[in-house]
Amino acid sequence: MTELERALVALGRRLDIPPEPDLRSRVRERIERRPRYRRAVVLALAVLVVAFGIALAVPPARSAILRFFHIGAVTIERVETLPAVRERSLAAGLGPPLPLREAEARSGVPLVLAGSRPQRFYAQPGLIATLLRYEGKPVLLAELQGNQTGLVKKFATPTTRIEPAAIGSFGVWLEGGKHVLIWIAASGEIRQVEPRLAGNVLIWTEGNRTYRLEGALNKGQMLELGQQITR
Amino acid sequence: MGRPLDESDLIGRAKRGDNHAYEELVYAHQGIAFRTAYVIAGNAADAEDAAQDAFVKAWRALGRFREGAPFRPWLLQIVANEARNRRRSTGRRTHLALRAAAEQPSGDAAPSPEASLLSAEVRDALLAAVNELPEDQRTVIALRFFVGLSEHEVAEALSLPEGTVKSRSARALERLRESYD
Numbered sequence: 001m002t003e004l005e006r007a008l009v010a011l012g013r014r015l016d017i018p019p020e021p022d023l024r025s026r027v028r029e030r031i032e033r034r035p036r037y038r039r040a041v042v043l044a045l046a047v048l049v050v051a052f053g054i055a056l057a058v059p060p061a062r063s064a065i066l067r068f069f070h071i072g073a074v075t076i077e078r079v080e081t082l083p084a085v086r087e088r089s090l091a092a093g094l095g096p097p098l099p100l101r102e103a104e105a106r107s108g109v110p111l112v113l114a115g116s117r118p119q120r121f122y123a124q125p126g127l128i129a130t131l132l133r134y135e136g137k138p139v140l141l142a143e144l145q146g147n148q149t150g151l152v153k154k155f156a157t158p159t160t161r162i163e164p165a166a167i168g169s170f171g172v173w174l175e176g177g178k179h180v181l182i183w184i185a186a187s188g189e190i191r192q193v194e195p196r197l198a199g200n201v202l203i204w205t206e207g208n209r210t211y212r213l214e215g216a217l218n219k220g221q222m223l224e225l226g227q228q229i230t231r
Numbered sequence: 232m233g234r235p236l237d238e239s240d241l242i243g244r245a246k247r248g249d250n251h252a253y254e255e256l257v258y259a260h261q262g263i264a265f266r267t268a269y270v271i272a273g274n275a276a277d278a279e280d281a282a283q284d285a286f287v288k289a290w291r292a293l294g295r296f297r298e299g300a301p302f303r304p305w306l307l308q309i310v311a312n313e314a315r316n317r318r319r320s321t322g323r324r325t326h327l328a329l330r331a332a333a334e335q336p337s338g339d340a341a342p343s344p345e346a347s348l349l350s351a352e353v354r355d356a357l358l359a360a361v362n363e364l365p366e367d368q369r370t371v372i373a374l375r376f377f378v379g380l381s382e383h384e385v386a387e388a389l390s391l392p393e394g395t396v397k398s399r400s401a402r403a404l405e406r407l408r409e410s411y412d
Contacts, residue, residue, distance in 0.1 A: 004404060004411050005376065011357055012377035016330045018275040020265040024254050027286045031250060100390060115292030116308045117390050134295055228292045 090140040090214060094122035094129055103128050109145040112209065113229050134225045139215030141229065145208065165219065167226050168211065171204030173219050202226050238302055246293045257286050260303060263378065264310045267388065270373035271314035273325025281313035288313070304387035307380070311388040326362045327373070329354065353411070360410035368403035371396055 001009075091097075103121035104110050107128040111117070122129040129142040165171035202213045202222040211229060213222055238259070244252035264285060268278035289296075289309050296305060318325070361372060374385045375396075382400070386393040 002404075004408055007353070007357060007411060008361075008372065008376035008407070009379075011354055011361075012373075012379075014329050014354060015358075015377060016328045017266055017269050017377075020262040021279050021282075022258075023261045023265075023279075023283050023286060024257050026283055027257050027290070028250055028254055030283075030287045031253070031290045114288050114309075115295060116305050117312065119390055119392065132295065133297070224294055228294060 090138060091122055091129065091131060094124060094127075097121065098123055103130075107145075109143055112143055112211075113141060115228060132225070134215070135217060135221055137216050139213055139217060139222075139225060142212040142214075144210040144212070163219075165202055165204065165223060167202070167223055168204035168206040168230070171202065171226075173222070174201040174203070175219065206230055239299065242293070242296065242302055245290070246296070253290055256302065260306055261286075263303065263380075264306060266378045267307050267310050267374060267380075268314040270327065270377055271311055271370055272317045273327070277317040278314065281317055282310055285310040285313045304384045307384060307388040308390060312390075327358065327377070329358060356410050357407065360407050364403050364406060368399050368406075371399045372403045372407070375400060 097120035098106065099119070100111060100117065100121050103123040107123035107126065109123075109126060109128040111121070111128055111130075113130070118130050118132065120130065127142055127144050129140060132139045132141055160174055161176045163173045163175075165173040199214055199216055200218070200222065202211075202219070204211050204226060211226065213226055213229075215222070217225070238256070241252045241256050245256060261282065264282040265278055268281040268285070269275065272278045272281055285306065289306050292309070296302070361369060364372065370389065371385055374380045374388060375382065380388065382393060382396050385391075385400075386396045389396070
C-alpha cells in the first residue's frame with residue numbers, strides 16, 4: 001500500500017459516518033409481513049383464471065383467443081405450420097453483450113430486475129435483456145417497456161400448452177411443444193431479429209412493463225424466479 | 232453454548248425460510264451494508280433505507296444465490312444498487328465530511344498511527360480532492376479505502392469488471408496524488 005493509500009484509509013477513519021442502525025427488527029417485520037394487497041391480487045387472478053378457462057372451453061371463444069392475443073408488449077399467435085427456424089442460444093439475435101448503463105441507454109428501458117444483477121445485458125429498442133441462472137439453469141429475462149416500442153410475436157404449435165399464471169397484473173405460461181420467437185422492433189421500421197425456437201416461457205405484465213422469462217424450468221420454478229424480479 | 236454458526240449453514244437455513252437464520256446474517260453484515268450505502272447515497276436516512284431494502288430484497292432473491300458463493304459481495308451489490316437509485320432520484324451530489332475535531336474515531340482510545348500521520352490541513356485537502364472526483368471514481372475510492380472492500384468486492388458491488396475498477400482507481404489516485412504531494 002502506498003503512502004497516499006494509507007492516508008486515504010486514515011482519512012476514512014475520521015469521516016463523519018453515523019453509527020450503523022440495527023436493522024434486524026425492521027427487516028424481520030418486513031419479510032414476515034405478507035402485503036394485504038396480495039390477497040386482493042390473488043382473488044382477482046382467480047377470477048381471471050376461471051374466466052380464461054371458460055373462454056378456452058368454449059370452441060368459438062377458444063378459436064378466437066388462441067389465434068391471436070396480446071399480453072402487454074407480447075403478441076401470441078397460434079398457427080398450423082411453424083416457420084422454418086432452428087435452435088439457437090437464448091440471447092441469439094439480441095446483439096452484443098453490453099454493460100448495464102449502455103444497455104439501458106440503447107434500449108431506453110431502465111432495468112427493474114431486483115436483487116443481484118449480472119454484468120452483461122442485451123439491448124434492442126424498447127427491450128433490455130440479460131441471462132440469469134436459477135436452479136443451475138440459464139434463464140433469459142427480457143423487460144419490455146410500454147406496448148408499442150418493442151413487439152414480440154410468438155407462433156405456438158398445437159402441442160404448446162398455454163395457461164394463465166398467477167403473477168403481476170396478468171401472466172401467461174407457455175410449455176410443451178416448441179414455439180417460434182420473433183423479436184420485432186417497431187420504432188419506425190419493422191425489423192425481425194433472428195427467429196428461433198423457444199423453450200418454456202413465462203410472460204407477465206406489471207404497470208407499463210412486460211416481463212418475459214425463458215428457460216428449461218418448470219412453471220413453479222419460473223413463477224418463483226419471476227416473483228423475485230420485481231420485488 | 233452452541234458453536235458459532237457457519238455462514239453457509241445460515242444461508243442454507245434462510246433459503247429454506249428460517250427467518251432467525253436470516254436475522255443473524257443481517258446482524259453480521261448490517262455494518263458494512265450501511266457504510267457502503269452511506270458513501271454512495273451520501274446521507275444517513277437514504278443509507279438506512281437502502282440497506283434495509285437491500286436486506287429485504289436479498290431475502291426474496293435468496294433462491295438465486297449460488298450455493299457456496301460468498302454472501303457479502305452478493306449482498307453489497309444489492310445494497311449499492313439501492314443506494315445508487317436513491318442518489319439518482321434525489322439528483323444531488325453529496326459530499327463526505329469529517330467528524331468534529333474533538334471526537335475520536337468510534338472504538339479507538341487514541342488516534343491510530345495512520346491517523347496521526349495526517350495533519351488537519353492535509354486531511355482537509357485530501358477530502359476536498361476526494362469530493363471533487365468524478366462520481367464513478369469517487370465511489371470506487373470510497374468503497375475501497377473508506378469502507379475497506381477489496382478490488383474484487385468493489386467490482387462485484389458496482390457490477391463492473393475488475394479491470395474497470397482498477398483503472399478508475401488508478402485515475403483517481405493519480406488526481407489525488409496532486410493534492411497530497
